[in-house]
Amino acid sequence: MSKKALIVIDMQNDYLWEKRKKMFTYNTSELTDSVNHAIRSYKEKGWDIIYISQIFPDIITNRWIIGFSIKGTEGAELYNGLDIVSDLLFDKNLPDAFTAKKFREHIASQGYDEVAVCGLDECGCVGATALGAVRAGLKVSLLKNSTGCRFKPEKMAKQHTRLTKSGVNYI
Numbered sequence: 001m002s003k004k005a006l007i008v009i010d011m012q013n014d015y016l017w018e019k020r021k022k023m024f025t026y027n028t029s030e031l032t033d034s035v036n037h038a039i040r041s042y043k044e045k046g047w048d049i050i051y052i053s054q055i056f057p058d059i060i061t062n063r064w065i066i067g068f069s070i071k072g073t074e075g076a077e078l079y080n081g082l083d084i085v086s087d088l089l090f091d092k093n094l095p096d097a098f099t100a101k102k103f104r105e106h107i108a109s110q111g112y113d114e115v116a117v118c119g120l121d122e123c124g125c126v127g128a129t130a131l132g133a134v135r136a137g138l139k140v141s142l143l144k145n146s147t148g149c150r151f152k153p154e155k156m157a158k159q160h161t162r163l164t165k166s167g168v169n170y171i
Contacts, residue, residue: 002113006042007133009052009097009119009126011035011082014068014075021068026120026148028081034146036083038118043085048110051078052103054125055091095125098132107136114139116171118146123159130168141169 014020016028039049054069055076056062062070069076078084090103097103107115115138117130126147133140142163149156164170 003048003111004042004046004114004116005048005050005107005110005112006038007050007052007097007115007117007119007129008035008039008082009117009129010054010069010121010124011051011079011119012053012069012075013077013079014073015120016079016081017075019075023150025150028079031120031146031148032079032081034143035118036081038116038143038146039083039085042116047116048088048112049086050088050090050103050106051084051086052097052100052119052125052129053078053089053091054093056093092125095128096132097125097129098136104136107138112138114141116141116143118143120148121151122147122149123151123155127159127163130163131166134167139169140167141171144170 015024043049055071056066056069058071092100115133117126119126130140130142
């Protein structure tokens with residue numbers, strides 16, 4: 001029997017709450033509602049739900065230069081409007097979650113053959129993780145309505161082409 005997982009990426013306070021930086025222009029309520037619907041739907045289908053958090057080390061240069069998703073801060077925590085239905089939570093500090101050893105080991109040990117990805121951002125970590133999943137030999141779908149993007153339509157179109165050419169299926 002095949003094993004499947006929904007990977008919910010970077011749905012953290014620093015990107016979604018009222019105190020976020022102006023560069024994060026996501027429609028928080030719409031995106032969160034859609035992601036929560038996906039979580040419930042995929043959970044009902046028997047898929048594992050995995051949460052990924054972007055976490056940067058708490059060092060002075062990261063606080064000054066990056067200024068968000070800093071380890072140990074309230075902003076780095078999962079957004080309080082997000083439905084948490086499993087304890088499968090992995091941290092990453094690069095866009096592709098498959099670069100995080102604990103996550104990669106979990107995926108391999110569980111024998112997943114298919115994943116769906118959603119969250120933040122299509123032109124960032126969601127796209128990078130989708131490509132990482134393809135490289136890992138998994139069947140990959142990207143949930144378009146449950147994935148935010150803060151970039152211009154031209155960049156989104158290029159990313160869409162890149163992902164579909166790589167084998168990512170948009171749903």
